[in-house]
Amino acid sequence: MRILGIETSCDETAVCVLEAQGDVSTAQFTILGNALYSQIAVHKEYGGVFPALAKREHAKNLVPLLGQALIATGGLLQLIPLGPENPSEKTIEFLQTLADKKTQLQTLLKREIGLFDDFWKFINEYERPAIDIITVTIGPGLEPALWVGVNFAKALAIAWNLPVYPINHLEGHVLSPLIEAHQLQKIAFPALSLIISGGHTELVLIKDWLDYEVIGRTKDDAVGEAFDKVARMLDLPYPGGPEISKLAEQFDLQTKKEIKEKYNVVFPRPMINSQDFDFSFSGLKTSVLYFIKKQKEANVEITPEFKSVIAQEFQDAVTDVLVSKTKKAFEQYDVKNLILGGGVTANTHIRQAFEKMILQSPHIHLIIPPTTISTDNAIMIAVAGYFNFLLGRQAHANFNATGNLSL
């Protein structure tokens, strides 16, 4: 089966074509075409994602990315022009039906500037590619951004007469590591997923296929958001996560140890001992802010080495909380697998801390996906869509974008 995936929940516009076969325990995937446009450069000057801009960029890029994803299939799903000369009966019929749907499609896409024109041109220009189902993120995320993908998917489904599956973005993060056959073979329930990204920090208990219980989540900032905000305090560019991580590794260890001791650079580990599985990173972020302010007031120069100490201690504090809470959760629920997901899993220090922690629990299989899957993309949506299809969820077109959708 060939699946079209569409993702527009935040600042990545992504479209993919995924080939999938097999049942839930033997599923095999081949990425036929994958196109992704990151809006980071557009949002950089705002120091974070600006929803109205994200919406505009999605609308501008979806059709070109659809074309790219199809072209990337290397001729498998050719973009065959609907030739104007001697069109076949099939083509004539397709174009006639399309013309009948024009008003409906126009209404659907009217809120997204320029999208209908691009869409209409594309859809009238090429034959319907050999796609079987469409999958699209419906939430959680930035609602104006989500709507662009949702309406685009609905429009394609109408024009090409295809079923469409609404997909929860978090389910994409949870299930996408199973694109690797060796990981799928080891999957057993209950499993636990820790999703750490710019928008989410959630501990999800997976009781069975598509059966989730969110057992913990952040009460305020998401982990990635805290990284981004602390990075800004240290005058680092957006997105701050990779910058903090890089800075924390730099400079002479002895010099940094001396700075740490002299200025007592110690930040709190919020909620590390709480009885629940929730998180809070806002207080930690504020501690960093006050600490920097205090140094400035005392005329202490925050040298690059000093910044590196702050970055490292912040990163250590976050890691300690994540590891400790996750360990407590998998012990309590006796889980068999631990799946990490989300952009923050790109953090080497955090990855290593989990790898080290799992050594003490050899009965638990740890899955940390490569960053190509863990950051937002369309493949994760198509993979989740395939499992939805296999497990009998019904495709339907009656769905909305839902910014605060939970699992």
Ligand code: KG4
């Ligand atoms: O999953 P993702 O690509 O998008 C969201 O759904 O938010 O995650 C982006 C987040 C950003 O906050 C970014 O700063 C953070 O992931 N991030 C990192 C690292 N690489 C990306 N955080 C810490 N260390 C990293 N190496």
Ligand code: ZN
């Ligand atoms: Zn995400």
